[in-house]
Amino acid sequence: MNNELRKMLEQVRAGELSVDEALGRIRTEPYRDIGYAKVDLHRKVRQGSTEVIYGAGKTPEQMAGIIEALRESGQNTVLITRLFAEAATELDGRIDGLTYHEQARVGIVGTVPEPDGLGTIVIATGGTSDIPVAEEAALTAEVEGNRVLRLYDVGVAGLHRTLSHMDDLMSATVVVAVAGMEGALPSVLGGLVDCPVIAVPTSVGYGASFGGIAALLSMLNSCASGVSVVNIDNGFGAGFLASRINHMKAKGFGASESSGGSRASEVPESSEISKE
Incomplete structure (x- = not known):
């Protein structure tokens, strides 16, 4: 059960929201067909995160239409990835509240929420x-309601730079390691934290890096435990996944005041688990 739906049900229980009002919200059209797009209006109810616009291949007019539909449904913040500068300039003339981050090719409509x-x-x-891909990950995580710490240019070519940030690394809930070339950074960090x-493999590197494939294969073959890999240059995917991990307890996993303990305590003592 995601946070938004849980919050709504708690409002009903507290008498702050009537049953009919809650039903009205749930029954709202799950998506809006605007011709060239079917805008998902229920994604936050289902997943706890609102729809994100992939800007590449969309015209500024199309993006403006999607943003308008999302805003009308109550979405206050809209993230646009792979938004190129020329399209951002035109889009800025069509909508209010756009902040464009050119290095990351990310547009944010509205305000970034508190972590x-x-x-x-x-x-x-x-x-x-590697910073453009890292910034896409960082901005995605911030829009999803996370506190982000950036540690840039701490690669293995100068390992002392990495080790000088051990306190920051050890205090992290999740680490997103972005690297091109041979892609060694995630293995090093995976062995420390x-x-x-x-x-996140990037397409940065000389000829034999094959546009990031060398880094991708290195990361997939990491000997460090606890390392997962997303696609080449996929900063958005990494930032979004990091946010999911950083919100696990908030979604009801682990200790809970309302339940008095972890979900493990909900398993009946009589349950039998095969030991084979």
Whole structure:
């Protein structure tokens, strides 16, 4: 059960919202067909996160129409990824409240919410050339309600730079490691920290890097435990996954005041588990 639906049910229980009002919200059209797009209006109810616009291939007019539909449904903040500068300029003339981050090719409509995750997501890069992908991950995580700490240019070519940030790394709930070339950074971090590491291979590197394939294969073959890998240059996917991990307790996993304990305590003592 996601936070939004839980909050609505708690309002009903507290008498702050009538049953009919709650039913009205749930029955709202699950998507809006605007011709060129079917805008998902129930994604936050289902998943706790609102729909994100992938800007590449969409015209500014189409993006403006999608944003309008999302705003009318009550979505205050809209994230647009892979938004190129020319399209951003035209889109800015069609809608209000757009902030464009050119390096990350990310547009944010509205205000970034206050962090409500469990802790801090650390975004680390092997080099300065990896920052555009890292910024896509960082901005995605911030829009999803997370505290983000950026550690840039801490690659293995100068390991002392990495080790000088051990306190920050060890305090992280999730680490997103962004690297090109041979993609060694996630393995190093995976051997140091006690939290999940999300590896992001980038297309940065010389000829034999094959546009990020070398880094991707290195990360997939990491000998460090607790390292997962997303696609080449997929900063958005890494930032979104990091947010999911950083919100796990908020979604009801682990200790809960309302339940008096963890979900494990809900399993009846008579339940039999095969030991084979």
